[in-house]
Amino acid sequence: MSIDTKFIGKTWPKLTYEAGKEKIKEYAKAIKNHDPYYIDDEFAKKSKYGTIVAPPTFAVVYGAQLIEPIFFDNELNLNLAMLVHGEQEFEFYDMVKAGDVLTSEAKIMNIENKEKLDVISIELLTQNQSGNDVCRGIYTFVVRK
Amino acid sequence: MSKASLTKIEKGQSFSVNEEVDKYRAIYYAGASGDFNPIHIDPEFGKMVGLGGTILHGLCSLGFVAKTVTDWAGDPGKLKKIKCRFASPVHIGDNLSIQAEISEVKGNRGCLDIKVTRDDNTEVLKNVYAEVEI
Numbered sequence: 001m002s003i004d005t006k007f008i009g010k011t012w013p014k015l016t017y018e019a020g021k022e023k024i025k026e027y028a029k030a031i032k033n034h035d036p037y038y039i040d041d042e043f044a045k046k047s048k049y050g051t052i053v054a055p056p057t058f059a060v061v062y063g064a065q066l067i068e069p070i071f072f073d074n075e076l077n078l079n080l081a082m083l084v085h086g087e088q089e090f091e092f093y094d095m096v097k098a099g100d101v102l103t104s105e106a107k108i109m110n111i112e113n114k115e116k117l118d119v120i121s122i123e124l125l126t127q128n129q130s131g132n133d134v135c136r137g138i139y140t141f142v143v144r145k
Numbered sequence: 146m147s148k149a150s151l152t153k154i155e156k157g158q159s160f161s162v163n164e165e166v167d168k169y170r171a172i173y174y175a176g177a178s179g180d181f182n183p184i185h186i187d188p189e190f191g192k193m194v195g196l197g198g199t200i201l202h203g204l205c206s207l208g209f210v211a212k213t214v215t216d217w218a219g220d221p222g223k224l225k226k227i228k229c230r231f232a233s234p235v236h237i238g239d240n241l242s243i244q245a246e247i248s249e250v251k252g253n254r255g256c257l258d259i260k261v262t263r264d265d266n267t268e269v270l271k272n273v274y275a276e277v278e279i
Contacts, residue, residue: 023177030177031208032164037221049222056215056224057208064179085203087272089228095221138228 002113003120003143007076012069014105017062021098024054027061054096059135062096063124066106067139070122076108078120079143086119087140093133101129109138118143154255154279159246162213166201166239174205196234203231206241206270210259213243218277225254226276229261232268239263245275253279 028038036043037053044052071080096102104126112119124137171185180202183190191199207229215221235241242262249256259273 027177030170030173031205031212032170033208033212035212035215035221048220053221055208055211056221056227057204057211060178060204060208085231087228087230088204088207089226091226092224 002145003076003078003111003118005111005113007108008111009108010076011105011107012066012073014103015065017065017102017104019054019058019062019096019098019100019102021052023061024052024058024096024098027058028055031055031057049095049097052098054098056090056092056135058096059090059092059124059126059137062102062104062126063135063137063139066104066124067122070106070108078141082144084142084144085139086142087138089138089140091136093135094128094130096128096134100134102126102134103128116145118145154247154250154277156247156250159244160213160217161242161244162216164209164213164241164243166235166237166241168237170205171199171201171237174202174208178202178204180204197236199237200234201237201239203235203270206231206235206261209241210243210261210270210273210275213245214257214259214275214277217245223278224275225278227274229270229273232271233263235263235269241269250279255279 025039104124107123109123110121119142121140126134128134175181175186185202188198211227215224245257245259247255248258254276257275261270263269
């Protein structure tokens, strides 16, 4: 069954995420990124950011909590067994610093019905506690029919 | 520890890095990202669904690419955009080759076209593109 295109524009409630310093270090090490900006407190303190910052792709960590409710949305009813991550895009604005409180919201940007598959694109917009944009992420999933 | 920062970007500049997908990489990434899909952590499940074992998270590969760019740029704040299509699975034990080239300089942005291949030369990510601030 195709994903109904009437869900284009659907949004979910905003969620907040506090970017903890040790979580940032854990994520950086998991992607084999030992850049001192992410893991060295002394270096980070003297850097232009004044504290530990998150690798740009840490966006997937604070973004994950928004993707989950979409995957399990009863109305949208995505067939997760047939779903794969097709494409990913990020635009980065302000850096995420340790201790930042990030607020994100998700919206279905597009749904395309093709012969053998559907393509669904979800836009995640994140701002920090100062109201500055931090990241725009576009997650594109392919669902085979 | 100090770090060099990028001062000049010109069309045609290139750089490359190899990244080994060590045996436990997908486990580390699952823990850090919260993505415990069994295709990434359970070899038996991976075989059952025809993947021949576990495969690395696509977003971990993209994380490697972002790292390659920010290491080159010298400052993680310079990465302004990155995108890719997940084309082929990356298996545990694969070696990834990440090759980037400045395709264009637009105003204060350097545009990078990036090729990401595994040992058998298959492109695992396609249409990989990044922008860095100059």
